[in-house]
Amino acid sequence: MGQSDSKKAGQTMWGGRFSDNPSEIMQAINVSIDFDRRLYAQDIEGSLAHSEMLAACGIITSDDKAAIHRGLHEIKDEIEAGDFPWSAELEDIHLNIEGRLKDKIGEAAGRLHTGRSRNDQVATDFRLWTREHLNHFVVRLGGLMSALLAQAEQNTDTVMPGFTHLQSAQPVTFGHHMLAYLEMFARDRSRFEDARARMNESPLGAAALAGTPYPIDRDMTARALGFDRPMANSLDAVSARDFALEALSAATICATHLSRLAEEIVIWTSAQFGFITLSDKFTTGSSIMPQKRNPDAAELIRAKVGRIMGALTTLTIVMKGLPLAYSKDMQEDKEPVFDAFEALDLALAAMTGMIGDMTPRKDRLADAAGAGFSTATDLADWLVRSLNMPFREAHHVTGVIVALAEKQGTTLDALPLSDMQAIHAEITQDVYSVLTPLASARSRLSYGGTSPVRVAEQVARWKDKLS
Numbered sequence: 001m002g003q004s005d006s007k008k009a010g011q012t013m014w015g016g017r018f019s020d021n022p023s024e025i026m027q028a029i030n031v032s033i034d035f036d037r038r039l040y041a042q043d044i045e046g047s048l049a050h051s052e053m054l055a056a057c058g059i060i061t062s063d064d065k066a067a068i069h070r071g072l073h074e075i076k077d078e079i080e081a082g083d084f085p086w087s088a089e090l091e092d093i094h095l096n097i098e099g100r101l102k103d104k105i106g107e108a109a110g111r112l113h114t115g116r117s118r119n120d121q122v123a124t125d126f127r128l129w130t131r132e133h134l135n136h137f138v139v140r141l142g143g144l145m146s147a148l149l150a151q152a153e154q155n156t157d158t159v160m161p162g163f164t165h166l167q168s169a170q171p172v173t174f175g176h177h178m179l180a181y182l183e184m185f186a187r188d189r190s191r192f193e194d195a196r197a198r199m200n201e202s203p204l205g206a207a208a209l210a211g212t213p214y215p216i217d218r219d220m221t222a223r224a225l226g227f228d229r230p231m232a233n234s235l236d237a238v239s240a241r242d243f244a245l246e247a248l249s250a251a252t253i254c255a256t257h258l259s260r261l262a263e264e265i266v267i268w269t270s271a272q273f274g275f276i277t278l279s280d281k282f283t284t285g286s287s288i289m290p291q292k293r294n295p296d297a298a299e300l301i302r303a304k305v306g307r308i309m310g311a312l313t314t315l316t317i318v319m320k321g322l323p324l325a326y327s328k329d330m331q332e333d334k335e336p337v338f339d340a341f342e343a344l345d346l347a348l349a350a351m352t353g354m355i356g357d358m359t360p361r362k363d364r365l366a367d368a369a370g371a372g373f374s375t376a377t378d379l380a381d382w383l384v385r386s387l388n389m390p391f392r393e394a395h396h397v398t399g400v401i402v403a404l405a406e407k408q409g410t411t412l413d414a415l416p417l418s419d420m421q422a423i424h425a426e427i428t429q430d431v432y433s434v435l436t437p438l439a440s441a442r443s444r445l446s447y448g449g450t451s452p453v454r455v456a457e458q459v460a461r462w463k464d465k466l467s
């Protein structure tokens with residue numbers, strides 16, 4: 001349509017109270033079509049369900065419904081083909097589609113909006129879009145969990161140093177380390193599933209804020225759109241954005257877990273650690289230093305949490321002072337969610353790729369696992385179990401032995417028995433059964449421990465769950 005036609009259509013959408021068009025500044029701050037056009041599929045889906053219900057309830061004729069459906073399907077095809085005539089004068093996705101529908105089918109288009117408002121319309125669209133993306137994240141996380149599981153299965157007895165304070169603490173297995181992140185991402189997946197279940201109620205039919213006098217069937221539209229039920233309060237239906245806040249909160253926690261894993265990948269690929277290697281698929285070079293292989297994908301994932309957490313903060317601040325029901329402030333609800341979900345989707349895909357791509361350097365991991373006297377706790381535990389020594393005394397004796405090994409520049413498993421017996425005469429040859437990193441890991445047989453036996457059990461459990 002031409003500019004004059006667009007303005008005329010805009011005035012029609014606003015209604016008869018306004019005699020003039022908005023100023024350019026008002027137009028610029030008010031328009032949302034540049035970002036909310038991505039809701040087109042949900043908007044059309046909602047309109048199809050709404051018009052189907054209107055016809056079933058005798059509010060519009062079956063001929064009008066047929067024309068509306070035909071026009072909406074044509075509009076969807078136009079949008080997906082890139083042929084839709086977007087108009088900033090028509091503000092948002094709802095008025096753009098309704099205006100185009102009028103171009104196509106004439107007067108019947110005006111009956112589509114019977115019994116609803118843009119307030120419940122946008123709330124419905126946004127819930128549908130968010131629900132779809134929560135479903136997608138559940139699938140994405142399943143892929144990442146499977147990649148972590150594959151690494152765990154291949155490395156049930158690959159020893160590596162476990163850290164506290166980023167200092168060598170006790171030997172663990174690489175498989176155990178991978179399963180730790182799998183557990184974290186499993187909780188993330190359950191948070192997305194919980195958020196989806198809680199948000200799965202339909203605002204459609206709440207109209208502007210008070211409901212509608214038309215004899216509509218909100219249960220019918222809720223079922224058609226895959227919701228469990230209609231929302232029970234019309235004010236809440238158009239006002240609530242806690243579903244988006246909850247989704248962003250779950251996304252922020254998930255991004256935090258991605259960032260922690262990314263940080264470890266950055267450390268592990270450094271020359272100083274050298275625990276893993278990544279292929280060219282997930283690293284970049286330097287413009288000046290030809291020897292460099294930079295873990296840029298991991299670094300960028302690590303940074304994404306800032307954008308995602310920022311989106312949660314943005315929407316929280318937008319909503320914190322709003323009275324019921326709808327306020328134009330809520331137009332600012334979608335952009336942060338769109339941006340955060342896009343960032344999270346990319347981060348999940350990249351991390352899944354990196355986990356599948358990385359190769360642990362088993363020899364380097366094994367050497368590092370024995371550094372820093374990492375089996376000292378095993379020595380103390382042996383003294384308690386074998387010599388019935390109180391743990392505090394065993395802790396002291398072990399500390400003296402560690403100091404001696406450090407002075408001699410050797411590891412605990414290489415320290416002569418005679419030297420240990422000089423510190424405590426009752427120590428026997430059997431002590432060496434716990435002093436290697438693999439022996440240490442094998443001894444951690446408690447449920448959830450790092451023993452290869454326990455890791456294999458958890459691998460089997462997760463293979464069953466993920467299948």
